[in-house]
Structures are given as structure tokens and as C-alpha cells.
Amino acid sequence: NAGVTQTPKFRILKIGQSMTLQCTQDMNHNYMYWYRQDPGMGLKLIYYSVGAGITDKGEVPNGYNVSRSTTEDFPLRLELAAPSQTSVYFCASSYSGQGRDNEQFFGPGTRLTVL
Amino acid sequence: LAKTTQPISMDSYEGQEVNITCSHNNIATNDYITWYQQFPSQGPRFIIQGYKTKVTNEVASLFIPADRKSSTLSLPRVSLSDTAVYYCLVGSHSGNTPLVFGKGTRLSVIA
Numbered sequence: 001n002a003g004v005t006q007t008p009k010f011r012i013l014k015i016g017q018s019m020t021l022q023c024t025q026d027m028n029h030n031y032m033y034w035y036r037q038d039p040g041m042g043l044k045l046i047y048y049s050v051g052a053g054i055t056d057k058g059e060v061p062n063g064y065n066v067s068r069s070t071t072e073d074f075p076l077r078l079e080l081a082a083p084s085q086t087s088v089y090f091c092a093s094s095y096s097g098q099g100r101d102n103e104q105f106f107g108p109g110t111r112l113t114v115l
Numbered sequence: 116l117a118k119t120t121q122p123i124s125m126d127s128y129e130g131q132e133v134n135i136t137c138s139h140n141n142i143a144t145n146d147y148i149t150w151y152q153q154f155p156s157q158g159p160r161f162i163i164q165g166y167k168t169k170v171t172n173e174v175a176s177l178f179i180p181a182d183r184k185s186s187t188l189s190l191p192r193v194s195l196s197d198t199a200v201y202y203c204l205v206g207s208h209s210g211n212t213p214l215v216f217g218k219g220t221r222l223s224v225i226a
Contacts, residue, residue: 004158033213042202043159043216058213090158102149102214106158 001026004107006091012113013081021076021110023091031094032074033104034058034066036087043090049074081114088112119203124221133190135220137203140184145207148179148186149214153200159216162201163188190222198224 007022025032030051035043035058045058049068063085065077074093078085088111092104120138127133139148147166151159163170165177165186176189190197200219206212 031213035216042200042218045213045215048213059215092158103161103164104151104159104214106160109156109158 003027004091004093004105006089006107006110008110009108010111012115013078014115015081015083017081018077018079019081019112021078021089021091021112023074023076023107024072025074025091025093025105026072027093027095027105028071029093029095029105030071031096031102031104032068033092033094034064034074034076035090035092036060036085037090037109038087046076046089078112083114086112086114119205119217121201121203121217121220123218124223126223126225127193128225129194130192133193133197133222133224135188135190135201135203135222136185137188137205138185139203139205142183142205143207146183146205147207148177148183149204149206150175150177150188151202151204151216153202153219155199159202193222193224195224195226198222 004025033048034046037043044060047066049055055066088109090109091107094104149164150162152162153159163177170177178187200221202219204214206214
């Protein structure tokens with residue numbers, strides 16, 4: 001199993017550009033999450049999904065959009081990039097939100113810089 | 116969701132036991148306590164989870180007093196490779212609300 005994979009690893013965007021961060025998991029997990037982590041800070045939840053076709057906002061959803069058309073994929077879309085979105089983005093997945101099955105498995109992250 | 120408070124940073128020498136305490140005064144009856152570890156430039160990874168008393172695995176021990184208003188992650192005989200950020204999360208195992216990561220505790224192990 002590859003686990004959770006993210007692409008790209010690094011990206012530099014100009015202000016106002018758009019991009020999609022890709023996330024795929026091969027563990028047949030129902031739950032998927034997107035976090036951002038600013039330097040020296042903890043993780044903040046952007047969006048999450050409890051299954052295909054279902055998404056919900058986290059703590060910091062403004063400026064982002066997500067979709068979940070399949071169990072495996074959970075792309076994160078930035079429509080109009082702003083310098084405040086410079087961060088490291090982590091995707092994670094878990095089998096469920098309950099009991100021991102809520103253990104989250106994280107991808108390697110995407111380092112995004114907006115100039 | 117229960118709010119958690121943990122020290123921002125800790126230093127330790129190699130070979131020592133490290134205890135990181137997390138306060139969660141408004142923990143609910145259905146809430147579990149989960150700890151994650153994050154190395155630099157990596158995503159967090161699960162370490163240990165518990166509900167009450169003591170849980171031990173190959174990596175750490177988790178001590179939870181009877182009132183469950185705090186918990187202590189214990190790392191035995193730390194090495195340089197244990198330098199990381201440790202997050203304490205508290206949340207219910209029912210429903211769909213995800214757990215929330217705080218700022219964590221930055222542990223620096225010194226030779």
C-alpha cells in the first residue's frame with residue numbers, strides 16, 4: 001500500500017493564480033481531511049469528508065474548495081491564490097471517526113508558496 | 116470539542132524519561148485522548164490513544180487519572196530521534212466531528 005499520496009511536493013504560485021492539490025489514498029478509508037500548517041504552528045483543518053459525495057468545512061475553509069467524487073481522491077482547489085495561503089498542506093485519511101478506527105494517516109505534504 | 120492545554124516546548128537529555136502533560140478540563144464522557152507525533156517536514160503520526168487509567172505500547176505510555184481532566188504522555192529513555200512536536204487531541208468517538216490539532220509541544224532532545 002502506498003498509503004496517502006500528495007502531488008505536487010512543492011509549488012510556487014503567483015497571486016491570483018489557481019491550482020489543485022491532489023490527494024489519493026489506497027486504504028479504502030471513508031474519511032479524508034485537508035490541513036494547513038504555517039511555520040512553527042499546529043495544524044488547522046480546512047475541509048473534511050466522511051465519504052464520497054460528502055464534504056464539510058473545517059476551521060479555515062475560506063479561499064478553498066474540495067470535492068469527493070470517489071473514495072480514493074480528495075482534491076483541494078485554490079481559486080485565487082493569496083500570500084496568506086503560503087503554507088504546508090497535509091492530506092490525511094482514516095477508516096472512520098469512531099473508536100480506534102479514527103487514527104489518521106497523513107501524506108507527505110505539499111509546500112506552497114504564493115508570491 | 117474539549118480544549119486542550121500543553122506546554123509549548125520541553126528540553127531533555129538523551130536517555131531520560133520525558134513526561135508531557137495535557138490539560139483537558141472540559142473533557143466529555145464519550146471523549147478519548149489521542150497523541151500524535153510530528154517530525155520536521157513530515158505529517159503527524161499516531162502514537163497512542165486511551166480513555167482511562169494506563170495504556171502502553173511499544174512507543175509510549177499514556178497515564179490518565181480518574182477524573183480524566185489531564186493526561187500524561189510518557190516517553191521512556193528518549194533519543195535524539197524523539198525530537199518532534201507532540202500533539203494531544205481530545206474528542207468523541209461518536210459522530211463525524213474531526214479531532215482538532217492544537218499547537219503541540221515541541222520536544223528537543225539534547226545529546
